[in-house]
Amino acid sequence: MIKIITDSTSDIDLKYAKELNIEVVPLKVIIDGKEYKDRIDLQPEEFYDLLVNSQTLPSTSQPSPQDFVDLYETAKNNNDSVIVITLSSVISGTYQSANLAKDLVDYDDIYVIDSLGTTQMQRLLVLKAVALRNEGMNAQDLYTFLEEYKHRIRLFAFVDTLEYLYKGGRLSRTAATAGTLLKFKPIIGFDEGKLDVFAKARGTQKATAKIIDLIQQDGEMDLDEPICIGYTGSSDGLDKFENTLRETLHFAETLHGIVGPVIGTHAGPGARLIAYVKKQ
Structure with missing residues (x-):
């Protein structure tokens, strides 16, 4: 089986993620000194209310490698392949965290993809991955296809x-x-x-x-x-x-x-x- 993992900047909410049978790792949002897990502690609609009323610009922080390790370990124990799709490595260290986690669990059947985008761009890449997985494509071919597809x-x-x-x-x-x-x-x-x-x-x-x-x-x-x-x-x-x-x-x-x-x-x-x- 192929496990597909993305991060919360793909703008896929948790209910939708369940329907797609994927995992979503949250980024953290810091507003006026308070930290929230994106789409877990804070929904986008609430975020914009806080943004408009905040004195300072909110900041975000990437998931830690450990956030990915837990999911990788489960996949390793189940002999599942893993496809990870993160937001652009130019604007976040999430891609780096996902790769560090791969080294930590020492499992080769993990493929990490830098989407080169975020929000609905990243969502389109995830949806393609889900469709091809559901059609039966193997992880190596899926990774190769997505690495080409993302440039379109x-x-x-x-x-x-x-x-x-x-x-x-x-x-x-x-x-x-x-x-x-x-x-x-x-x-x-x-x-x-x-x-x-x-x-x-x-x-x-x-x-x-x-x-x-x-x-x-x-x-x-x-x-x-x-x-x-x-x-x-x-x-x-x-x-x-x-x-x-x-x-x-x-x-x-x-x-x-x-x-x-x-x-x-x-x-x-x-x-x-x-x-x-x-x-x-």
């Missing part, structure tokens, strides 16, 4: 407020103030594991149009693969964002999800995102 996953988002990018050190005070006055919305995404600002646009409508431009410039979406629409804070107005994208890009069904604390801390409430798989 894309995420584009616009941020509603510049305040949190400024607080997190990703924008200067001058740029944040000027951008706020001009109602600029940065378009963010991932480039080989690094969170980057790709463009900026004035207002929600133009930001959505810019995301469509970036998707079309990058190549064709694979409409046979799942598409995720995500948000931070409240989902108000999410249907308008989704329908605008659908009219041009012609996708059908979508998955939805609220973004957790790791990206939510930097994006702040009101962000909108699309994650999808690029055609080969």
